[in-house]
Amino acid sequence: MYDVNEIRRDFPILSREVNGRPLVYFDNGASAQKPRAVIDAITHSYCQEYSNVHRGLHFLSNLMTDRYEAVRGKIGRFLNAAHENEIVMNSGTTEGINMVAYGWAMPRMEAGDEIILTVMEHHANIVPWHFLRERLGVRLVWIDIDDDGHLDPQRVLDAITPRTRLIAVSHVSNVLGTRVDVKAISEGARARGVPVLVDGSQAAMHMRVDVRDIGCDFYTITGHKLYGPSGSGAIYCRSERMAEMSPFLGGGIMIKEVHKDRISWNDPPLKFEAGTPPIVQMIGLGVAIEYLDTLGMAAIERHETALRDYAVSRFGDVERLRLQGTTSDKAGIFSFTLEGAAHAHDISTVLDKKGVAVRAGHHCAGPLMERLGLTATCRASFGLYNTMDEIDVMIEALELAQDLFG
């Protein structure tokens, strides 16, 4: 039984006030709050167990290494990877996509090769590919969305040519909440020999992810959106792709032997984890994943779907509110503007006065903003601890904003 009031007590920050009002935290798309179990695990690691990993022979170093390496298995199971060695631990999606761009794509692409992207991507899944465009002359092929935010997988597959080397696509849009059928894209692409990278930053917190069922080649997750610490994350790399990939960052741990005139690499995945990793952050992420497993991703998804449906009905009460992204199966991520009214920043300031935290701006999605013909929106993004009462508080504040700026 999913008892949201009970669950809220696990998150210390949710009992604080902002501007004299109970905090309503709807900025989960930017970063989610942390349960006490994660905070306690971080404190315990530093107070009782801390040391560097993979280097020492002493008690604490072995203990920390075991704790750190155990997280790889937890992430592997969370994503249903075939083997935990298909998981590279890192600082998050930005690092994961850059690793693929530099380590896998750059050595095997040349001028005229093509990378397929959608107009909905976050800058983290755009800028590294621009590096390849600028430096190698790779062509970026952009797939449009429908006006409601839907992405037709067939449109992506139809864009494949003999020069296509990669498809890089978000599982869930951080602006529109659109769920993308990455399974259909991966199946179609695989049949034509084209690898697929899925940016799962916004998906893994809302739904059960199964990388083997999806059939993608790379899948990135971000720890701080999964109720874990910032600076933690991972990327799933199908073992064939992992074997093809060159190291991205060089340094300690990722080598086997270093001589003056020759060098050999450690085995994957350590080959891709240079230097001291985010040790305690990853341990915190492991605890966050255990927390999500205990609640159950299916139960979280059911709760958030009810929130989404309630929000859709309540947004309708705000006369001049315009929602961007209206697909019926979207995640609980809502971007909106108030027609003829204030800038998104002003709306978010009014909401903030009522204790409601939303994001306002371009959401690191320049091409999507161009597609929508907007410079900014407000975004309310729901997490596992949000409630319908909180949605009511936001709607009341939006009605106030409408009156103020009308």
Ligand code: PMP
């Ligand atoms: N992709 C998407 C869809 C995102 O929403 C974000 C975070 N806003 C990122 C990538 C970047 O992730 P990270 O914070 O792990 O670098």
